Amino acid sequence: MKQLSTIFAVGVLAIFLSNQALASDAGHTSEAMEHAGQALAHGEDGHAKVLVEHAEKALQHAKEAxxxxxxxxxxxxxxxxxxxxxxxxxxxxxxxxGAKHMKEAIMHMRKSGH
Incomplete structure (x- = not known):
């Protein structure tokens, strides 16, 4: 259940960031946020392997951003x-x-202003 609510919140955030991406070319940050949210949700549910998959994708997009x-x-x-x-x-x-570190990553991405 925790994963479902986190996925919903990340989806809403992704939609918001997608609109921002059109104005400020923040596509990579939006993708990083989406995958980071997925990593967080799976980490909180104890799915380490899936956390790693999404965290690696988030990392790739964050580096590009x-x-x-x-x-x-x-x-x-x-x-x-x-x-x-x-x-x-x-x-x-x-x-x-892993989930704790992903929360920190999300916080810093939000503060990046993109």
Whole structure:
């Protein structure tokens, strides 16, 4: 149930960010946020393998967003660090710790302004 509500919230956020993407070319950030939300939901539900899959996709998009948006570099760099930690913990089977790092990554992506 927790996963369903998280997926819904991420979907709404993705729609909001998609509108922003048209205006500010934030497509990679939007994709990173969507996959980060999926990683968080699966981590909270104890699905470490699926957390890693989505976290790796989020990381790829976040790195591309980092390059595209130099002004938001600081927060995107922090988001990437937390995504890498999320992946590391997910691979060790620590879904709860992976989810904590993904929450931090999402917070920093929001602060990046993209």
């Amino acid at each position: 980092e390059e595209a948006h130099a002004a938001a570099h600081k927060h995107m760099t922090e988001a990437i660090k937390h995504m890498e930690e999320s992946i590391k913990h997910g691979k060790m089977g620590h879904a709860d710790e």
